[in-house]
Amino acid sequence: MTETQSASGAEPPQAVAPPDDVAGDSARRRRARGEFAAERRVHEPHRIGLPPLGAYIRELWRRREFAFELARTNLRSQHFNTVFGQLWLILNPLLLTFVYFALVEIIGGGRRGAEFLAHLMLGLFTFRLVSVSIRRGAGSVVGGGRLILNTAFPRALLPLASVLTAFMMFLPTLAVYAVMHAAAGLPVGPHLLWALPIFALFLVFASGATMLVAAIQVYFRDLANFLPYFLRIWVYASPILYYVDEVPDRFKPILAANPLTPLLDSLSDVVNQGQSPSAAALLAGLAWALGAFVVGGLFFISREREFAVRL
Secondary structure, eight states, X not given: OOTTSOTTSOOOXXXXXXXXXXXXXXXXXXXXXXXXXXXXXXXXXXXXXXXXXHHHHHHHXXXXXXXXXXXXXXXXXXXXXXXXXXHHHHHXXXXXXXXXXXXXXXXXXXXXXXXXXXXXXXXXXXXXXXXXXHHHHHTHHHHTHHHHHHOOSOTTHHHHHHHHHHHHHHHHHHHHHHHHHHHTTOOOSGGGGGHHHHHHHHHHHXXXXXXXXXXXXXXXXXXXXHHHHHHHHHXXXXXXXXOGGGSOGGGHHHHHHOTTHHHHHHHHHHHTSOSOXXXXXXXXXXXXXXHHHHHHHHHHHHHGGGHHHHO
């Protein structure tokens, strides 16, 4: 009896090698277990924070044509590229001016003249630049949900495009005011050049306020229902329906808290009074404009990567 035979004379069972494909699968499973044991991936929710601002601003500037085209599209969607649309673009604020002028004349006993009408017209036209920017910009992010979800771009372009749209609507009204300015016999001279930096500060303030409201609207959707009432109160609290020096002392703290007061007062001094704006009012307007832009811009940019989740 040989060593490889059992007592009954039968050969012991031999180990059968597994097929090559089964052995390969087992080896791959062992390697996979080893890999996943060594490397663990943890997915955490995105934390709110600022991206690199230098790269963000460069990308914002590189895509500026997108903002301009979006602004033109907004105007075309409301038929402002037609003759009647452009006519309404002028008639709407003009009729609003005459309504407010009639109201002031009735309350004031008919003591106002053409000079005050020019003051009222320019104030309402300029305030409309800010109010239209904020009103349109409030829904720019919420309304651009599909664009935000499907395209990578700086989201600040959306509210800034709303400001461009409001500015394009504002430009034709300046021609209407120029006619009123001449009819009222108001002074014309180099002092009117001060209006350019003042209008620029209005745009800076409108951009910051629009970005702030657009970001808040993502979290509080009812803000759009509150905005018209807030803007109407803001008109009455601004030196548009009256001059700053006509306000009683008990109401002057309200004017002081209004960020548009120094800019509107400076604009009235330049255009209606024919003099340079006071340094204090101009510096206050600059501080309000830059403060609104920095606060609104940083708040918007720090939150924009969360918009896709909120929408």
